[in-house]
Amino acid sequence: MDIIYTIWLRSIKRYIRSKSRIIGSISMPLFFLIFLGFGLNSVVQIPGMGQDYIQFLIPGVVSMSVLFTSVFSGIQIIWDKQFGFLKETLVAPVSRLEIMLGQTLGGATTAFIQGVIIMLLALIIGLQITNPVGFLIAFGFMALIGISFTAFGIAIASRMEDMHGFQLIMNFVVFPIFGLSGALFPISSLPSWIAPITLFDPLTYGVEGIRYGLTGVSQINPVVSFIVLGAFAVFMTISGAYLFRKIRF
């Protein structure tokens, strides 16, 4: 446990110090929230929620910020590889599993904090709290998204030589995961041939879970969402740990 804590602590220290990164990764979700939210609020009709697109969008943007921060945190291992710091960790008498778990929890924590910041900003913008327990539910789903996608980032980073492939991963994996997740639009309004695809996107369950917590309404049963996303988090952590064990430096 102490080793996992050590690695976690380092991630958190680095995160708190990188002011520009914090602000940078808040700005995009915030733009989405303000421009899409206010811009489309009176235009879009959401089934079951009426004309309140911004309430619908907030959970989507929160998941977006957790998703992007966590993938990025995971992939940062490549920097450690390039700056040589990874060797210092790998030559110590600790297991690679502990290192990987510490990294995952560290990345998930920072992603979680980013999500909470967006949530607080959303409160100012107009998020209505339906019931306080809902927040805890949303927090749970945010944590699961954070763990899954930090582990995903670590898995990718373990196989990548340098940051060159990063843009490729963002464009062909992370953006589609975000786009298909129903973060910006209700899944049920998609054409019937595309809707099933969104059900293969793990983030869909995260978005739906957070949406259930914050608004009390969701299209997928939150228990189902929790089970699917939980299973995905476990699967990603195991895959990440497996690939990290074989990391080359």
Place this chain on the structure above:
Amino acid sequence: MNAAIHVENLTRRFQNLVAVDSISFDIEPGEIFGLLGPNGAGKTTTISMLSTMLKPTSGSATVNGMDIIHDEDGVRKSIGIVFQDQSLDEELTGWENMDFHGRLYRIPAETRRKRIDVLLALVELSDRKDDLVKTFSGGMRRRLEIARGLLHEPKVLFLDEPTLGLDPQTRNHLWQYIATLNREKGITIILTTHYMEEADRLCNRVAIIDHGKIIALDSPQNLKEGIGGDVVTLRSENARAIALTLDDPWISRLEEHDGTVTLSLKNAEEHISGIITRLAAKGIPVESVSIHKPTLEDVFLCFTGKTIREEEADHRDMVRMFQRKARR
């Protein structure tokens, strides 16, 4: 088996390249042992295998009596290592880098704090301990890495090119630290270098390594004496002719390469005027003559027939330092 390090036919291949070619040696506890060789000789590869970071293709080794293949954790607990390339977290302070290391090696909090303070004082970084490492100079980083490598009180310390790219003053300073550590704490030190002077000044014994093979292993003193007297270097446009003329039995060694002839002989001062006179009589031009006591450079030349390619080495240093800077 009470050697600090015991190496037997250790070999590592990369595809077709044999980076380390069946080397064997023993290092006694308390020794400063040098691996001296040019770029690409296999020094880092050897250190990587001994520190369990790389699996050997064949052969075996023990460090502090523990097998590097079957007891990785045991080896790791008992060694400290300073890698050739920097391995600090630049976003953390000097103190935090030390603390991180101490926690990884599970040193209890109280002991950890005390030792960090002592070590930072030893490498004269106490007043900078709360600054981010990215504000440190190259020499400060190196000193911090050495302090960090000592935090868990290893019995064996590996230093891979500890003074690479540092200015002569800092280098001198580091040599003093290393010698002091070895003397006062009895730590066995194995260091790699391609600086002859470093190996000569610091090491009790030196293994000269080239193309993955150990070509000589002894104390610097014995290696230099083995050459057979003083070294005379003659430059000439007709080096070939000099080589053919000087066949006297008192010349213990003669090498000719790119316009220079290198001789080893005892009491060179007494022979030199005779040599010059004979060459002049034969009409062979001599541009310059120098006499010096043998250095490890001469030893390397003697065993390989080449200089250690210092030029290339210096060039590579610059490239490396440049890359390091560019990364920041």
